[in-house]
Amino acid sequence: MSSYYVTKIVQDKYGFLWVGTQEGLNLFDGIRFRIFSGESVEKHNIGGSFIGDLVEDRKRSLLWVVTSYGDVCAINLATRIVEKKISHDGEGKKFSEKWIRCLQLQGDILWICGLNTISAYNVEEDRFLDTGPLLQTMAAQGECNIAKMVRDNSNRMWLFSEGYGVVVIGEDLKPVRSFNEAQFSSPTQQKLLFREAIVNGDAVYTATSRGLFVFNSGKKNNAPFFTKGNMPGLSHQPEIRALVFTGPSTLLFSTPSRVYSFDTGVKKITEIEDENPDNTGLRSVFQMHYDSLSGKIWAGSQSGLSAFTLEESAFQAFSKSRVSSTKIKHLYGVLPVSDREVYAGDENGVYWIDTHTREIVRMDTSSGNFMLFGDAAKNIFLSNLSGLHLVRNKKLIAAHKVFPELHRLESDLLSSGLQYNDSLILFASAIQKGLYVWNSQSRLLTTFHGDSARHAIPGLSIINYLFRGAGPDVFVLTEKSVVRFNPVTGVHSVHKIGSPSSKENFNLMDMCETDRSYWFATYGAGLVETDKDLNPKGFITVKQGLSNNCIYRVFNYNDRSVIATSNNGLSIINTGNYDVDKYFKADGLHGSAFEQLCGYTLNGKIYAGGADGFTIIDPVYLSVNRSAPALYMQNIRIETQAGAVDTCNLAIREIVVPNNVLQTTLNFSALNYRNPRRVSYQYRIDELGDEWIDIGNQDFVNLIGLRPGTYRFQVRASNEEGIRTEPLELTMTYLPKWYQTIWFRLLLLLSGGLVIYGIQLYRIGQIKKQQQIRREIANDLHDDIGSTLNSLKIFAHLAQHDADNKEHVLQIESSVSTATVSLRDMIWVLDDDQDSLYELMERIKKFALPVCMVNSINLVTSVDAASGMLVSKKAKRNLLLIAKESVNNAIKYAACQNIRVTLIQTKNLLTLKVEDDGRGFNIGTLVPGKGLASIRYRAGQIAFKCDIISIPGKGTTIELSGKG
Structure with a gap:
């Protein structure tokens, strides 16, 4: 939270709490806070930090906020964005230059009041109404310093002005009734300060510095009818700071140091006390809000935000003394001797507890205090590391000094004691020394052991606990078996209870009996239900809903439930349908860890403890939260390479995800103020599977790598009892990239x-x-x-x-x-292997060289094939024939001495050049024939350009070029 000093608490129509403080506005969902202040980003910036007042506008789904010497802002309750800011009043004066103390709605009119300020703003018409005459009237008759406002059931505004009194304004903005300060007190009293005003029926209850005033808003001539003087049950008329109704006639009010419940019908006042003396949440309370759904009262003080309930709790936890610094650290045994008096054995001491005054006294410093047992004669036995003792007058004395026959138990450490009848008492050894049967009348102690010659019980080992049900037999629970034993006759039978799969025997810690079954607590295997012949009927573990598989003590409650303590929490099993309810420290227990021997029943209540104290459990008040949480899509965060975009809208049901998304984070909130940290979530995406994915109390899901398309994301929440919400659905359309x-x-x-x-x-x-x-x-x-x-x-x-x-x-x-x-x-x-220029030139040489040699002509050839491209068969054939024709013509007609044949291949061009140094000829006077027409024809066949250059006396050049 932004600050510990709470100034205002409002719960909006969705169920979220808005908590104003001196350092900003806090949106609270039971787990975490979101802060709005003058330092927040633009969409959450309210222009100031000290919250003066809050008022919800349900018609427009807005929350109006005013800060001291700041603007008046409107926050959209669905999107949590500051939608509107009002900086000036109807006269153009800045609100930031005024002390605005309170806000209130009267239909479409928002009243903005404070020191020398009365403004009425029509929200629908976006204009201020004329309130100048009203301000002048109040200023003329006294100081106009409006501290509180309230609207009654007749839609009239009540303005409480310090230094003036009370003014009632009708819908026409004209005063209907007024009360000046002199009507409430004598002039000699200190100035009257108004702290809070609330409406209940036709009455307006007002908290003031001089007590509580009540006005009848339904009568024409209103007058305070609360009697001046001392409030019933209080020694003086206190200053009242906060008010809230939790029922038609139940009014809670706070004074500078206390919180009280006031029955307005019978005029009875009851102080509300915190069980933990270290908590300061009910001291100096300035604000209170009642949540009817959860039954919680939220209290805001200078110490922060706290919550409490007036409902009778099933759990009464004891850890630290209310009147001293004495604190219980880790209990091994607990024994109630009356509804008020309890003895407890700690690892480093023995304690006496008064459950009414919550006083805890450490009466002995001995260690390892295990068994605490009270017999029918009201003797209290304590077994610890120094022996067996009797507790008398809050002191320990050795048991053998009173009962010499118990001398043998001095060297033993006992786990359990049981009163069998008026004379027989059984004690169990925790260190394998056997089972003791003590006749307290004849003063005879008999030991039963596995190795005893006269009183042998085979397999008797470490005894965890003793239990007697409806029959004559005592059940001796050991680490390997349960022994059914009759201490009168000595008849016994040994029974093994184990896993049907592994055949391993369970370590049995405790048991209880219902009308049809026995229920065994095991260490590590949960709870085992058997019939009355000890045949297993069922197994209940964490898979079926137990809080932990290490069960210590079990208690029957009216044959309807079995209450089990464990290493982690308390489990209550319905014996009919086997539903399991779980409770932990957050539910009001002293802690979540119980101890093996620390459990006892008295007058229908269960006393069970362990680390950090013990709890008195009254099953009568065990209630089940049947209300599913209110589930909302809280925030959607889309991360891209360009940055992140947050979208908040409680009503959002579909969203388009851009194609450059890296990760999409969906945050959701399930409001369950009764037990917010016990909310669990499941989600699924229909297009990816039908199975629900359990994510525990994680209230967000990260989505990465989803392909383009439309997906239906569904989430549901469960409260601590497993009551689920209907699925909340969000349609997500992932846009494809351009190539998708x-x-x-x-x-x-x-x-x-x-x-x-x-x-x-x-x-x-x-x-x-x-x-x-x-x-x-x-x-x-x-x-x-x-x-x-x-x-x-x-x-x-x-x-x-x-x-x-x-x-x-x-x-x-x-x-x-x-x-x-x-x-x-x-x-x-x-031939495909002969398609290169080199092969073409070799073929030309094979033809030309013999005929040139015969005619004494020098043949020169050259090839430049840098690109390495192959020559098509058509080009290869025609170029060969052209070369042969050209060489033939040179030999026959040119009378040359040299012939040069050149092949050049570039990236896109192939060139064949045949040159001679013969007599040449005139192209213009050339007589048809001599193969030139054939050369041009073949060049045209392969789309080659053919150039024939000949000068008389200087030879002839035939050049062909084109794509090969």
Whole structure:
């Protein structure tokens, strides 16, 4: 909380508490505070810190706030944002220059009053009404210093002005009735100060520095009818600081040092006392608020915020003496001897407690005080590390000095005692020395032990406790078994109770009996229910709702419930439906940790303790909180790389999450002021699964990595009894990134389709190219090979008829050679391994070099293939034929000495250049033929540019360039 000095408490329509202090306004949900002040961020900035007054505007879902010498602000109750600030009054004067003390609503009119200030602001019309005449009237008759205001059930405003008195204002803003200060007291008394004013029916109750005044607001002639003088039951008329009604006739009021309950019907006053003398929450209380749902009264003082209830509590805790500094640290045993008197054994002392005055006296400093037992003769036995004692007159004396036959028990440490009948008393050893049966009339002590020759009970070990039910048998509970024993006859039987799965015997700490069952407390295995023959019927553990599996003492309550103490909390099991209710220190127990032997019953009440004291438990007042918490979505925080955005709206049901989100945090609040720290939460996201995820009392969920889409987030809360709220649902729409959108996916599919279509088109084009190449090759083969074979046929025929002519044989040889070369060229073109420029140049050289050498022509070749690109089959074939044609023409017609063939391949261009230094020719006068037309035709077939440059006397250059 922002400050310990509380000035105002208001509970809004949602159930949240707004606590004004001298250092800011605090929004409280039972667990944590959110602070509004002049130092807060803009949306929570109220312009000042010292809260003068608060008033809820339910019609507009606003909380009006005024700070001393500050603005009047309106906070939206759903979004918690400061929506409006009123800085000036109707005359244009700043509120920050005035002492504004109180606010009140009269329909749509917000009254803003203080020292020499009366303003009436119409909220709906956003304008101030004329209150000048009213202010002038009050100022003329006395000091106008309005400290408190209240609206009665007739919609009239009551203005309480210190130095003037009381003025009642009608709906027309005109005075209906007034009371001056002289009517309340004599002039000799100190100035009358108004502390609080509340309405109850037709009465207006007013807390003042001179006591309580009550006005009848339903009568025309109003007058205070509370009798002056001493209040009933009080020695003097005290100053009253705070008032609150908790019922039609139950008025709580505070004085500078006390809080009282006042029955306005019978005029009876009762002081309300805090059980813990160290608490100061009920001292100097300035504000009180009653929450009818939880039954709690919230008290604000100069020491902070506290809460208490007038309901009769089932728990009365004792830890520290009210009249001294004596404090119980850790109890091992407790024994009530009457409703008022209790003895307790601590680790370092023995205590006497008066439960009425809450006085605790340490009467002995002995240590290890275990068993406390009272017999029928009202003897009180105490067993500790120094032996067995009797408690008499708040002092310890050795038991054997009164009962010599108990001398044997001096060296033992007892765990339990039991009065069997008017003469037999049983004592149990905690250190394996057996079971003692003492006849207090015959003064005979008998020991039963596992190794005893005359009184043997097999398996008798460490005895945890003794119990007697409705029958004649005593149940001896040990760490390994339960012994059913009749101390009169000595008849006994040993029974094992263990786990049905592991066959391990339970360590039995205690037991109790109901009408149909026995209930065994175990250490580590929870609670075991058996039939009357000790056959297990059921097992109850933490899985079924127990607060802890280490159970110490169990008590039957009216055959309807079993009350169990444990290492951590108190569990109450319904014997009918096995529902479990749990209670802890926060519920009013002395603490949550109980001790093994520290439990006793007297007159229907249970006395149980452990660390930090003991508690008197009255099961009659055990109430169950059947009200589910009020659940709200408190805050939504969306974190992105650009920063974080907080959204607060109690009514929010859907939200859009941007596509650059890193983490979404959902905060929720479940209002359960009866036991706020026992609220537990579960959540689920429908789209991710149907199972509820238990997150305990964690009131937030972090969501990371959710894919784009719409999700239904559901959360529900449970109170300490497991009563659940209906699920609260929030629809979250996670926006996709650009590459996760539908249009992008469609575009991706379309692009993929186009790529596949393009690949298919490319494949078809390649197939067509291959077919075209095959067709051209087939045509070439048909033309070349066909003509060659036809020539062979002719020359062969001529050779048959003219055998002496060798020319025919030479012609046949030439034709075969030509056909062979053509076939090899075609095979080379089709070979995929021969598609580089180097292979093309090698093929050209294979043709050109022999013919150049024969004609004494120097052949020079060069290749520049830096890009390493391959040459298509079509280009390879045509470039080879062009090169052959060009070299052929140079040899036949150019009369050259040198021929240079160059292949150059750049990134996007392939160039073939054939140069000679022959006679050249004039392009313009060239006679058709000589293969130039064929060169241009083949260049066109592969989309190459063909340049033929020839100058007479300077040679010829044929250059082709294009994409290979």
